[in-house]
Amino acid sequence: MYHASLLFVYLYFFFFVMLTFLSRILMKKIRVNGIDFSYEKEGKGEPIILIPGFTNRYEIWRKISPRLKDFFEVILFDHRGSGQTTTTPPPYTIELLADDLIALMDALSIKKGYMLGFSMGSAIIQMIGLKYPERILKGVLVAPFNVLPATAIMQANSTAKLFERGVSPDLVLETILPWIYSNDYLSDPKRIQQTVDDLLNDPYPQSPEGYRGQLEALKKFDLTDQLCEIQTPLLMIAGKEDLLAPYYTAKTLERLVPNGKLIGLPKLSHMLPIEAPATIIKETCAFCQSE
Amino acid sequence: MPFAKVNKIDLYYEIHGKGTPLVFLSGFSTHHMTWLSYIKHFQNDFQMILLDNRGAGQSSAPKEDYSIEMMAEDTVKLLDHLDIEKGSFVASSMGTAIVQMIAYKYPNRIDKGALIAPFHKLPNASLLKMRTSAKLLAAGVPTELVVETVIPWLFSRDFVAHPEKYQEKADEMAHNPFPQTMEGFKGQYVALKNFDSSPFLPKIEANFLLLAGEEDLSSPLWCAEYLHKHLKNSTLVAFPRVGHMTHVEKRDEVIALIQEHVQKSFS
Numbered sequence: 367m368y369h370a371s372l373l374f375v376y377l378y379f380f381f382f383v384m385l386t387f388l389s390r391i392l393m394k395k396i397r398v399n400g401i402d403f404s405y406e407k408e409g410k411g412e413p414i415i416l417i418p419g420f421t422n423r424y425e426i427w428r429k430i431s432p433r434l435k436d437f438f439e440v441i442l443f444d445h446r447g448s449g450q451t452t453t454t455p456p457p458y459t460i461e462l463l464a465d466d467l468i469a470l471m472d473a474l475s476i477k478k479g480y481m482l483g484f485s486m487g488s489a490i491i492q493m494i495g496l497k498y499p500e501r502i503l504k505g506v507l508v509a510p511f512n513v514l515p516a517t518a519i520m521q522a523n524s525t526a527k528l529f530e531r532g533v534s535p536d537l538v539l540e541t542i543l544p545w546i547y548s549n550d551y552l553s554d555p556k557r558i559q560q561t562v563d564d565l566l567n568d569p570y571p572q573s574p575e576g577y578r579g580q581l582e583a584l585k586k587f588d589l590t591d592q593l594c595e596i597q598t599p600l601l602m603i604a605g606k607e608d609l610l611a612p613y614y615t616a617k618t619l620e621r622l623v624p625n626g627k628l629i630g631l632p633k634l635s636h637m638l639p640i641e642a643p644a645t646i647i648k649e650t651c652a653f654c655q656s657e
Numbered sequence: 658m659p660f661a662k663v664n665k666i667d668l669y670y671e672i673h674g675k676g677t678p679l680v681f682l683s684g685f686s687t688h689h690m691t692w693l694s695y696i697k698h699f700q701n702d703f704q705m706i707l708l709d710n711r712g713a714g715q716s717s718a719p720k721e722d723y724s725i726e727m728m729a730e731d732t733v734k735l736l737d738h739l740d741i742e743k744g745s746f747v748a749s750s751m752g753t754a755i756v757q758m759i760a761y762k763y764p765n766r767i768d769k770g771a772l773i774a775p776f777h778k779l780p781n782a783s784l785l786k787m788r789t790s791a792k793l794l795a796a797g798v799p800t801e802l803v804v805e806t807v808i809p810w811l812f813s814r815d816f817v818a819h820p821e822k823y824q825e826k827a828d829e830m831a832h833n834p835f836p837q838t839m840e841g842f843k844g845q846y847v848a849l850k851n852f853d854s855s856p857f858l859p860k861i862e863a864n865f866l867l868l869a870g871e872e873d874l875s876s877p878l879w880c881a882e883y884l885h886k887h888l889k890n891s892t893l894v895a896f897p898r899v900g901h902m903t904h905v906e907k908r909d910e911v912i913a914l915i916q917e918h919v920q921k922s923f924s
Binding site for chain 1: 780781782783784785786789790792793796798802805806808809810812813814815817818871872874877879900
């Protein structure tokens with residue numbers, strides 16, 4: 367009897383672990399805007415939607431969402447062309463990705479929510495602030511930009527060309543790192559190798575079509591002239607040593623949006639969800655919970 | 658064309674014009690041709706000395722680790738060879754490291770320095786960028802495509818968005834008559850990786866003009882600001898919307914500022 371109950375406990379524990387594990391790799395699916403969206407909902411409270419950047423999927427928030435779900439209902443999802451969401455033929459636009467997100471909110475019966483967007487996600491928040499102001503409470507823009515500089519676009523173009531030529535993926539991925547990680551992060555060769563390995567072992571790597579589709583969206587994105595119309599309160603968090611979306615792009619946003627505040631982080635680059643998760647959690651909670 | 662036998666290598670150099678000696682040092686992997694368009698602006702007043710650092714251009718590229726000290730010694734020995742006691746220096750990027758080293762180790766040989774895109778220590782991002790470029794070349798990626806990955810790292814957004822300027826520079830870089838050998842690349846890379854002038858910057862007496870692009874990704878503005886803060890005698894001029902290749906993007910302004918700076922020293 368003693369052994370049997372212990373076995374039951376073991377089995378229960380085993381299934382619990384398996385379920386937790388499976389829910390991590392198998393996201394929920396929902397039909398939205400004509401495509402299958404993968405998403406996840408966790409935690410209780412007011413909704414906050416975590417919007418990934420270019421090429422990322424929801425796991426870019428892995429160091430952030432587990433903490434936010436103590437305060438919010440956290441919605442994670444993959445963009446069109448990323449992760450487990452459908453890839454449609456390129457090109458996409460930021461407006462299309464914003465429409466996708468609003469349709470996802472409709473499908474999940476979320477009328478209005480906070481939004482936390484990284485890089486390209488910050489562009490989507492600007493679009494939502496203009497086109498769907500009634501759907502966003504406040505926005506946190508991490509590593510944001512009003513326009514992606516031509517240098518960054520050229521970097522992304524040449525990366526696509528290297529992949530197309532069949533250059534070994536680990537080398538192509540390594541060429542991206544100096545643009546997006548801080549000098550401290552890049553001081554350790556083992557960490558560089560680990561970062562490349564993690565990207566290589568992504569179970570849901572982006573397809574070339576998804577990459578091109580999202581890149582086209584970024585190339586055309588420029589709402590600079592309309593930023594003055596965004597009424598949504600926005601918090602910008604930017605690395606002062608960001609080389610991909612340099613700090614001046616965040617300063618331009620702060621200058622032009624009527625209701626914006628910028629926090630500049632010294633010695634940090636673009637990959638703030640990886641390098642500064644604690645700051646993002648703290649500032650997001652403080653900003654969203656303030657009056 | 659002349660070579661000087663210094664430090665057991667053949668150092669390529671050119672002399673243009675007559676007057677006060679002014680040495681031009683180029684950056685990582687580049688050579689004296691960096692300064693060809695500067696010749697007509699300086700040769701009437703200066704004895705211009707253009708040279709290829711070891712590991713680049715037509716100078717020897719011995720298969721060994723180089724150091725900035727070694728390249729400073731090469732340069733000073735070239736001055737010996739030319740019977741020049743003292744000169745002023747114009748340098749970009751890695752060349753600015755060599756000038757800092759000369760000012761520290763051979764203070765009697767330097768009058769003034771104009772340092773373009775300078776740094777006390779090259780950031781890790783730049784070192785990784787160099788390593789990946791070498792790996793791409795070693796993997797057989799065509800030079801044109803490697804150049805395409807390097808240009809946005811070196812030039813500003815305005816420059817790369819300008820089709821003619823971009824294409825002219827891309828062609829020039831892809832058709833370099835003296836492409837760097839892998840030995841030269843590795844040697845110069847190690848020299849840069851180990852360079853750190855922060856311990857001796859406050860001891861440098863020479864007067865430096867620091868010229869930096871505000872959008873430099875390779876040696877960002879904070880590097881030039883660090884130098885300016887720790888040097889005894891320096892002036893910093895930062896160019897908005899300019900990248901690492903300040904001497905290309907703002908050539909006319911850079912020439913005027915250098916002339917003003919080095920001529921002051923003899924008045």
